[in-house]
Amino acid sequence: MEHQKHALISPVPGTERHIDSFHFGPADAERHIYVQGALHADELPGMLVAWTLKQRLAELETLGQLACRVTLVPVANPVGLDQQLMDTPLGRYDFESLTNFNRRYINVAAEIAEGLDAALNDDLAHNRDVIRDRFDAALGAALTETGSLTTLESMRLTLQRLACRADFVLDLHCDFDAVEHLYTTPAAWPVFEPLARYFGSKASMLATDSGGQSFDECFTLVWEQLQQTFGERFPIDYGCQSVTLELRGQRDVDHQLADHDAQAIIDWLRHLGLVAGEAPPLPELAYPATELAAMDFLHAPIGGLLVFHAEPGAAVEAGQLIAEIIDPISDRVEPVHAPQAGMFYARSQRRMATAGMIVADIAGHQSHRSGYLLAP
Secondary structure, three states: OEEEEEEOOOOOOOOOOEEEEEEEOOOOOOOEEEEEEOOOOOOOHHHHHHHHHHHHHHHHHHOOOEOOEEEEEOOOOHHHHOOEEOOEEOOOEOOOOOOEOOOOOOOOHHHHHOOHHHOOOOOHHHHHHHHHHHHHHHHHHHHHOOOOOOHHHHHHHHHHHHHOOOOEEEEEEEEOEEOOEEEEOOOOHHHHHHHHHHHOOOEEEEOOOOOOOOOOHHHHHHHHHHHHHHOOOOOOOOOOEEEEEEEEEOOOOOHHHHHHHHHHHHHHHHHOOOEOOOOOOOOOOOOOOEEHHHEEEEEOOOOEEEEEOOOOOEEEOOOOEEEEEEOOOOOOEEEEEOOOOEEEEEEOOOOEEOOOOEEEEEEEOOOOOOOOOOOO
């Protein structure tokens, strides 16, 4: 195992933060996997899974069973991890900029594309290497512009650079109160469907561009755009495919669950032939993949007590009662119904709703949304 430290820009004198990365397997391996946890710093199940995976990878490396290079970042967001207010961790949004830690990652497709046609040829592997070199160089150049970078921007660029050469990027998150689910692209679904099966994903939502320039999409969108620009003249594949695994809810920091999830990732790597040994038989897919554009956010029509009538993990029908909002002063009771059939996979932890608040998420089957598809 190789342990590296990557310094971030200090916001003020006397303070210092860095990203710790751990590297396993042959440095010259053909395939590279990147895994990070707790980019939303108050989503700690991913940090425990990453730590558990670190122990497993060290064992596999000692046994000579790793046929790939794995980069692991257990604590992806030291900035957010330090954000506490009145004994409450607030790691989803950056206090300084008020932006979501998993949005606005830089898109360097234009920098990579400049003069790229002169470096490409008819060899797919050659083109992949050229693009990865340019990807890394563009991110490195952005990191040297320290005069205009904030701590948050240097953190984003550091994470991107650690992952930009990976064949597969796994970003470990969780929801507020939820069952296992994931987000990936339609193009990447065939390679990640086995992972969804081992993981036990109850909802798998697919979108090429969800609109937020999130961490997982900042890689796939670059390759998508380069394909559109040069694909008719040169062979270009998806040099990086990414997935966001949602490890249930924020309270699910549990050794048994973490063992299951770490093993699911290792079983998936075995399935791909990247870890020695025979992969277990693929379980049944718990629920079919759906388009992210078919997902519904259910909102509270009024403020009041939030009382649920269904549990995450339930397949629901259109019109089914999901929750009630109760105003204990006026006695007004407003139902919240499922707008379509689908998988009720996540809900709020709060039990006092404010008017307009998202109270539940349902992975439906009828696509009806466009543009920005993510929660704030």
